[in-house]
Amino acid sequence: MSNAAGSGGRSGLTLRKVKDVATVFVDRLADRSPFCRVAATGARPMTAKKTLVLVVDDDEAVRESLKFSLELEGLGVGLCKTGEELVEHPQLASAECLVLDFKMPEMDGIAVIKTVRALGFATPAIVITGHATAVLRQLAADVGAHAVLQKPLDGSVLLDCIREAIGLP
CATH class of the missing domain: 1.20.5 (Single alpha-helices involved in coiled-coils or other helix-helix interfaces)
Structure with missing residues (x-):
C-alpha cells in the first residue's frame, strides 16, 4: 500500500x-x-441563505461578467436586459440589492429605481455607468440610490458597495 x-x-x-x-x-x-x-x-x-442581487444592463457581456464575478463571491444573481424586465421579475420582492446600468433603451436606471420605489420596494440600488457625472450622482441620490459607480468597475469595488448597501461585513 x-x-x-x-x-x-x-x-x-x-x-x-x-x-x-x-x-x-x-x-x-x-x-x-x-x-x-x-x-x-x-x-x-x-442553513445559509444566498443574498440575491438583480443585475439590469442592456449589454449581455456586462450582465454575464457581473454574474460570474458576483457568483464567485457566493451571491445569488438574477439578470435582466431591461428595466421593464426587472419590474416583472419574479424575484424582485426577495432581491436584497439592485445593480442597474444608467443608460438603457426605453427606461434608464434612474427611471427603473423610481418605478421600483413606486411599487413599494426600498431595495438598495447601485447605478453603474460609463459616464458618472455630478448631475447623474445627484439624480441617483434624489431617488435613493446607494451609489453610482463608473465602468469599467475596478476590482472589488462593486462587491464592497453591495456589502455596504445591505449591511454585510
Whole structure:
C-alpha cells in the first residue's frame, strides 16, 4: 500500500489526516466570513441563505461578467436586459440589492429605481455607468440610490458597495 493510500510511511501522514486538516481549515475560514466556505469548498452551509442581487444592463457581456464575478463571491444573481424586465421579475420582492446600468433603451436606471420605489420596494440600488457625472450622482441620490459607480468597475469595488448597501461585513 502506498503513502497516498493511507499506510503512512515514514512521515505518518495519511490521506485521512490530510482530509481532517483540510476540514478544520475550511471550517475556520467559514467562521471568519460567510463567503469563505463557498470559495474554499464550492458549497454553502445548508442553513445559509444566498443574498440575491438583480443585475439590469442592456449589454449581455456586462450582465454575464457581473454574474460570474458576483457568483464567485457566493451571491445569488438574477439578470435582466431591461428595466421593464426587472419590474416583472419574479424575484424582485426577495432581491436584497439592485445593480442597474444608467443608460438603457426605453427606461434608464434612474427611471427603473423610481418605478421600483413606486411599487413599494426600498431595495438598495447601485447605478453603474460609463459616464458618472455630478448631475447623474445627484439624480441617483434624489431617488435613493446607494451609489453610482463608473465602468469599467475596478476590482472589488462593486462587491464592497453591495456589502455596504445591505449591511454585510
